[in-house]
Amino acid sequence: MHWWVLVKRYFVFFTTCLIGYLKYQYSRRFTKRKPRDDLTPIDDVTQVHPNVIRILGQNPGPFTLQGTNTYLVGSNQKMFLIDAGEPNNPRYIDKLREALGAGTIEGIICTHWHHDHLGGCQSVREHFRTSKGDPPPVYKGKHGSAARKDYCEYIADGHVFRQNGVTLSIIDTKSHDELAELRVQEHMLSAYSNVTVTGRRAEVDGKSST
Structure with a gap:
């Protein structure tokens, strides 16, 4: 040959x-991926409370269902982002920008270490700024097997964030991953990975996942 x-x-x-x-x-x-036909349609951006906006992660699938739930929490245009979706997802960045408007992201709080919740942190840091003009810091619970990033700050059970009258209290539930629950302003919102926007769970080997 x-x-x-x-x-x-x-x-x-x-x-x-x-x-x-x-x-x-x-x-x-x-x-754009489509969720399963048997799921209730949900808007990509929803004002679920005067101080809380839900943004779907634009990643519908068997375990994320309509898409990973992420939230902007705050008032007076200074917001915290709870979870950041998957990495390199321009559709999510566009929806986040739409929801944020002229506001700023003062920090990204990751509920746990699954890629569809913290994978998009770097993308968000590249596209958005705090009120001081800096990339927003990332706050996570400590995970023994994961490499520490310079831009991350580890937080633990009992940590409290306060921003313009909104209080975020961190509660380590030990049920889904390292950091599982956030309570906002007198328990008006509890956002944790294993409870979907329809109140159902996706069960995988006896564990909830979304």
Whole structure:
């Protein structure tokens, strides 16, 4: 077999793999996925309380259902973001920008370490700023197997955030992951990963996941 035949075959194989990879990345980032037909339709952006806006993570699927729940919490345009969705998701960034308007993100609070809750932190930090003009800091519960990031601050049970009359109290429930529950202003919102926006759970091996 001539050498140029081998070169041609390798070139065709490499090109096919590259095209497939690019199509996959385009589909994952820019093609809107649809949730299951049996799920109740939910708006991408919903004002669930005067100080709370829910933004779906634009990642519907078997375990995320209509999409990961993320929340903007605060008043007077200074907000905390609870969870940041998946990494490299322009659709989520657009919806977050729509929900935030002229406001700022003063910090990102991750309820736990699943990729659909903290994976988008870096993307959010690239696109949004605090009221001081800095990338928003990330607050997480400590996870022994994960590498620490310079921009992250570990928080523990009992930590309290206060911003313009809104109080966020951190409660470590030990039920889903390292940090599982946030209570906002006299328990007006409890947001934790294993409770979906419809009040149901996606059960996987006896554990809830969304």
